[in-house]
Amino acid sequence: MGIIIFLIIGAVAGWLAGLIMKGRGFGLIGDIIVGIVGAFLGGYILPAVGISLGGGILASIATATIGAVILLFIIGLIKKA
Secondary structure (H helix, E strand, C coil): CHHHHHHHHHHHHHHHHHHHCCCCCCHHHHHHHHHHHHHHHHHHHHHHCCCCCCCCHHHHHHHHHHHHHHHHHHHHHHHHC
16 A cells, blocks of 8 residues: 555656646656655755655655656756756
8 A cells, every 4th residue: 555655646746846847747657757756856855955844645745746846857957958
């Protein structure tokens, strides 16, 4: 059951990040991957700069979305170069 929740959080975070970054989504599978990588990125970066969103599903989605937006921004920079 935990893996299903993990995938749902990744999909939601990737989808939200695609909306925030104006159409930079990658489809369902791509959004899940972006969301999962974003969750790791956000989970590493946010505490390093002193930001804590708390616990629970909404905080997990917010952290993963922030990380996914950062990831999509970096991908966009690489594609431009």
